[in-house]
Amino acid sequence: MLIPVIMSGGAGTRLWPVSRRAHPKPFMRLADNETLMEKTLARALAVTGANTVLTVTSRDYYFLTRDEYLKKCGEDINYDFILEPFGRNTAPAIALAALRVQSQFGGQTKMLVMPADHLIADLDAFKAAVDTAIELADEGNLVTFGIDPTHAETGYGYLRQGAELGFKNSFQVAEFVEKPKQEKAEEYLSSGDYRWNSGMFMFRVNDILQALASNSPDVYNSAMDVWAALDPEGEPLELPAEEFTHCPSISIDYAVMEQADNCVMVSGDFGWSDIGSWKAIGELYESDEAGNRIRGKGILIDSRNCFIQSDEGRMVAAIGVNNLVIIDTGDAVLVSDTEHSQEVKQVVSQLNLQDHESAIFHKTVHRPWGSFTILEDATDCKVKRLTVKPGQVLSLQRHQQRSEHWTVVEGVAKVRVGDDEFLLKANQSTYIPANTMHRLENPGAEDVHLIEVQTGGYFGEDDIERFEDVYGRT
Template identity: 60%
Template sequence: MLVPVILSGGAGTRLWPVSRSAYPKPFMRLGDGQSLLYKTLDRALRLSDDGTVLTVTGRDYYFLTRDEYAAHPDADLDKLPFLLEPAGRNTAPAVVLAALHALEQCGPDATLLVLPADHLIRDLDAFAADARRAAALAQDGWLVTFGIRPTHPETGFGYIRMGAAIEGLDGRAVGAFVEKPNRETAESYVASGDYVWNSGMFCFRADALVAAAEVTCPDVIAAARACHASESGQASPIEFARELFLAQPDISIDYAIMERAPRVAVVPATFDWSDIGSWKAVSDMDAEADDAGNRVRGQAVIVESENCYIQSDSRMVAAVGVKDLVIVDTGDAVLVADRNRAQQVKLVVDRLRATNHQSATFHTTVHRPWGSYTILEDADDCKVKRLTVKPGHVLSLQLHNKRSEHWTVVHGTAKVRIGEKEFLLNANESAYIPMNTVHRLENPTDRDIHLIEVQCGDYFGEDDIVRLEDRYGRVKAKA
């Protein structure tokens, strides 16, 4: 049984300001309107034997991920179980926990196909053929990784030196895993033809992975067993206990297992691949180039400029007499960078985080389990949001100690509770919620409702929320 495992998350650093920690790269939409996560699910569903796809992701991304999955016409949400991490961790804990879950639910011969959710692969037929080659190796007990044939001497990827062909199977033994090289070394790797890029995708039987972990990283497997045992038998989504989860070593599957295990194979990929690791990578593949090499998503006026990439969500961007720039405007932040120094964008995020600037984490539009809100104004004396509440969803029963709120419905009908009173609020009607008053808003209809929320007071932080009841299991004082 082939069980695809999607690993989804990220720090939101390399593709800021579109990717942020609350909305990392897997949710980023490409020019065709699809997210990288959606495309990964599509690949996984094509290979799953019965439509089952296991996802390991952060707790904060669960509802956003479910919404992405629900949009796929072939996805059966009942066959898409989730393992939810309470905090960021490396890939070894995620993959080992997925293997333990698969052993329990699918049996020892379940073959896992591990797919990061932030890769772009266009040739789906070639990918499926290579995945089947890897699955055949996995059934023979090999731990398999996918190697990408280098197209240039890349210094930002790890490499795999390929060893001898495996008799009777379509793959090569791994000679060695190699760290990111300098330019000269990378050039020699490409020239030799013996090296491939390490893609970070894997295939192995669940029992073989666990057996290898027992030998190569007993601390990882012991901590994972304790974490898994505490939630064994729980229905999806399975949210691991924070203390037990954080007891796991913070280590990648490459270091913990793949580089130390005895039977490790590589399948040289025949499919195209990109991890879209920088804005330069995005600019090379997203949108059509004009005669001067400029690519545009959104609205832009370009005058005597060359080899620029411009992306704007809403505003007009003008570029005059410039070349080799990346310009990205998300409404609340603008990035201007040399295309050839796009990897340094993460230094911008480091500085924003050092000052606790909100733009390192959130967009002006923030996604919540019940829908989303967009900040229209954030001043010292008021904060204005536009809320969208999905059909059948409800905000938590809550109160605020430091602000009052005014709700005005602009589209649809909301069910509102203020204090002990419940009533319907229709389009062009308003309600006032005094400070320290219990309140809740619900969408009882089958269409989105939209409303404007005006907050008044002397503090508007999201931590001024005292939750009394919450359908989505969020903790007190967390938005």
């Protein structure tokens, strides 16, 4: 038995301004309008044939992830979740995933660990590698997936191959190597002995737990403490912060793979990319004769080898420039030399230092019930467009400082204001005075779209008193 485990952790700061803490890289949409996460889910199910998928992610992303999954693969799959209160790198996450799979499917069950934010272009080749990995894992090995390098990349770690094993493209791992400098990377490439470390793994749950216990007892023991403290009936499973905070923040490579003597690799070239920079994303698009790529609205004059992405309808014009990526969102724009696109992290650090909203939030913010987009954020009013999904209901709430004026523009909302409850149809509006309990619900089968005009002196998200909330946010 084989359960895919999707690890959906990092913030993807190198892909700002599209990837942000509240809506990180796995939720980014590519040219085909699919998110990386949707692609990962479909791939996980296709190569394993499983009908259960376990996802380890932050609790902040639970509703959004579940929505993406349901949209992509429907209701017939069992979407199991482990929700982290904060990140602790991959070793504790994999330990807890292994404990979950062990408790549900037994210790001989294999896990295929996949990051949620990678791309694999050649699914058949990947499937073949997974099949080999299954056989290696069944022999008690801890299997990594190595990628045949196509260039001297300095952004990845490498695996040095050891003795060949009895299966196709499979080797002992002689050494795990950190991200190299350019010169080293070129050496690795020309030697033919090195593979990129993809961060994907396959092992039986008993084997990885045993390897953790022997090689990193602190990770193992702290994970066991978390496991003992959590509510096993929780749906989704929530990791208790008090215990989880004691887990060392360490990668599975450091904690286990570099030390275990049963670590092997399956290698291959299956069009893998961690799309870790705007350069890599640009390369997914066809270029014109001048080497330019445009997604969205762009005009290029006397320019070469540029990539423009403008997703929110804004016009981007470039003149007399070469080798630039220009990424435009509703509230921010990035202009970077293609070869410097790894440095986007530094921008995000500066934004965090400045406490600038664009480090974390987009103008559109996702909520369990749907989403809102900020249309105006002024001193005298705040205007939002709300989208409420069918069957969803916002919390029963009250604001101290602001009144709200709602105008439905699509769908039919059920509205409670004080003790009154009534339906509000498109082109109808209502008024919620400050200090009045109210609730918004979509009882229909289509999205409700509504414009909310807030008036008053203060419009912060912290002026919400929640009384009842179906999503457990009171």
